[in-house]
Amino acid sequence: MMRSRQQTPRLEMLFIALSALTLAGCATFSDDGGLASISEITRERTGHSVQRVQDDGTSVQSTIRQLIAQPLTPDTAVQIALLNNRGLQASLADLGIAEADLVQAGRMRNPGFSFGRMRGGSELEIERSIMFDLAGLLTMPMRSKVEGSRFEQAKLQAASEAIQLAADSRKAYFNAVAAQQTVMYMEQVASAAEAGAGLAQQLTKVGNWSKLAQAREQVFYADAIAQLARARHNATASREQLTRHLGLWGRDAAFTLPARLPDIPKTPNDAADIESQAMTQRLDVNMAKRDAEATARVLGFTRASGFINVFDAGYANKSASGKPRENGYEISLELPIFDWGGARMVKAEATYMQAVHRVADTAVKARSEVREAYSAYRSTYDLARHYSQEIVPLRKKISDEVLLRYNGMLASVFELLSDSRAQINSVNAAIEAQRDFWLAETDLQAAVNGNGGAPAPLRAQASDEAAVTH
Numbered sequence: 001m002m003r004s005r006q007q008t009p010r011l012e013m014l015f016i017a018l019s020a021l022t023l024a025g026c027a028t029f030s031d032d033g034g035l036a037s038i039s040e041i042t043r044e045r046t047g048h049s050v051q052r053v054q055d056d057g058t059s060v061q062s063t064i065r066q067l068i069a070q071p072l073t074p075d076t077a078v079q080i081a082l083l084n085n086r087g088l089q090a091s092l093a094d095l096g097i098a099e100a101d102l103v104q105a106g107r108m109r110n111p112g113f114s115f116g117r118m119r120g121g122s123e124l125e126i127e128r129s130i131m132f133d134l135a136g137l138l139t140m141p142m143r144s145k146v147e148g149s150r151f152e153q154a155k156l157q158a159a160s161e162a163i164q165l166a167a168d169s170r171k172a173y174f175n176a177v178a179a180q181q182t183v184m185y186m187e188q189v190a191s192a193a194e195a196g197a198g199l200a201q202q203l204t205k206v207g208n209w210s211k212l213a214q215a216r217e218q219v220f221y222a223d224a225i226a227q228l229a230r231a232r233h234n235a236t237a238s239r240e241q242l243t244r245h246l247g248l249w250g251r252d253a254a255f256t257l258p259a260r261l262p263d264i265p266k267t268p269n270d271a272a273d274i275e276s277q278a279m280t281q282r283l284d285v286n287m288a289k290r291d292a293e294a295t296a297r298v299l300g301f302t303r304a305s306g307f308i309n310v311f312d313a314g315y316a317n318k319s320a321s322g323k324p325r326e327n328g329y330e331i332s333l334e335l336p337i338f339d340w341g342g343a344r345m346v347k348a349e350a351t352y353m354q355a356v357h358r359v360a361d362t363a364v365k366a367r368s369e370v371r372e373a374y375s376a377y378r379s380t381y382d383l384a385r386h387y388s389q390e391i392v393p394l395r396k397k398i399s400d401e402v403l404l405r406y407n408g409m410l411a412s413v414f415e416l417l418s419d420s421r422a423q424i425n426s427v428n429a430a431i432e433a434q435r436d437f438w439l440a441e442t443d444l445q446a447a448v449n450g451n452g453g454a455p456a457p458l459r460a461q462a463s464d465e466a467a468v469t470h
Contacts, residue, residue, distance in 0.1 A: 028103065034095050034155045041159040045281070045449040046166040048079045050159075053089055060084060064248070068255040074170050074262070074438075077246065081169040082162060084247035091161045098154035153290040160283040163450040165245065170442045172242040177257050178435035179235035184259075185428045186231040190224040192424070197221035261434045264388075268381045269444075271374050277448050278370045279363060284451045288362040292355040366447075373440070373447035380437040387430035395426040 039049040053060055060083050067076045082088065116127040200217035203209035243253050279285060402415060 033099055034151065035092065038155050038159045038162065042082065042162045045163050046078055046082070047075065048082050048166070050082050050088070050092070050162050052092055064252065068252060071256045071258045072173065074173050077169050077173040077242065078166045080246045081165055085165055085245065086247055088162055088165050091158055095154055095158055098151045101150065150294055153287055153294065156283055156287045156290060160287070160451050163283065164446070167442050167446040167450060169242070169245040171439050172238070172245050174261065174435050174438040176238040176242045177261050178431055179231070179238040180257055181260050181431050182428060183231045183235045185424050185431070186228045189424050190228045193221035193224035261431065261438065264381060264384050264434060264437050268378055274370055274374060274448060275367050278366050281449050282366050282451070285362055285366050288359040292359050295352045295355040370447045373444040376440040377444040380433065380440040384433040384437040387433045391426050392430050395423045399423045
């Protein structure tokens with residue numbers, strides 16, 4: 001520690017000017033807490049913005065009730081989720097922590113004041129000093145840049161959660177509509193099976209039908225009832241999952257879904273430049289890049305402060321009995337005797353290389369996920385078109401022919417019922433294929449714009465597996 005006791009009015013003026021400059025340059029909180037940029041990112045990728053629910057959320061509830069007054073669409077489901085999901089609102093609150101760190105990094109540490117009083121006999125000596133953190137002041141721009149990068153990354157993370165919620169809500173919507181549509185067809189299966197079982201029982205009583213054939217019709221009816229019960233539960237579970245994503249409860253949970261899934265597009269999307277789009281737009285890739293940039297700044301900050309980590313300076317004065325007051329300044333400097341900052345440097349460099357490798361790893365995975373997602377998208381598109389243009393029309397043609405034969409007394413009623421069941425099973429499989437396409441389309445959008453994730457493997461059509469032939 002060094003000390004000078006000269007009259008230095010210019011030094012006092014310097015400290016006054018420094019204090020005024022520091023106070024004038026204090027970082028402040030933004031008006032929206034970073035919500036505007038999050039909303040913009042989300043709107044670019046989902047078509048809908050994000051907002052915070054203030055006070056009692058009356059205006060949000062009014063908007064939601066207007067939206068649920070009509071049957072939901074995929075877009076209105078996403079809009080409601082982004083407005084009303086409380087989990088998302090909780091995630092948006094995390095921005096306040098990141099912004100507080102940013103503001104704190106732009107503010108100088110409070111000065112320290114010391115006061116000493118010594119008495120010996122009739123002699124009295126008083127020392128006063130006020131110390132400022134010059135090291136913190138010198139490194140403030142670099143610390144602000146580091147925390148600024150972290151705040152930007154926190155905004156990307158919040159936007160990522162909003163986009164993921166939008167994707168999950170869309171998938172829950174398609175699952176709920178398909179499950180509801182499946183229940184309608186399974187009710188037709190059960191009705192046809194009941195009619196067949198009843199007729200078989202009557203014919204068996206009069207000896208026109210074997211007990212084996214009657215047992216087959218009866219077991220088909222029993223199986224149809226079990227499948228209907230399973231379908232009804234799946235419809236309830238799918239609807240409740242959608243309700244949770246939308247954040248609805250009470251009377252608002254009584255929303256209406258359309259009777260059928262939307263038609264698939266006439267032509268599929270092209271895969272041209274889909275990987276480059278993902279490298280530009282995927283949020284996990286952008287977050288990994290931001291993390292590497294922030295780590296690089298931390299490395300620079302560590303190099304700047306690794307040798308000297310404490311550097312304080314301030315104004316000091318001393319008063320003694322019978323003597324004029326002495327003014328001067330005091331400097332406190334850390335002596336790097338035991339710790340030269342080498343460990344901090346090695347740790348910072350290793351952390352930076354870790355971030356660099358994570359960027360490369362994230363990019364490789366993103367490219368693979370996009371290719372896989374497009375394969376699922378294109379395969380489900382072809383399957384859905386195949387069912388709607390080939391299998392279902394052929395089933396209808398067969399049904400028409402069987403009906404003509406029945407009217408001409410060339411086919412039995414059981415052939416008619418069996419064909420009706422087969423047609424319904426094909427339509428049910430077509431519903432599943434159509435649903436799988438919309439799920440794959442949502443996964444593809446998430447792979448390009450969000451955080452990706454491997455799409456679900458294509459499943460065999462349950463309706464085909466469960467089909468009963470006679």
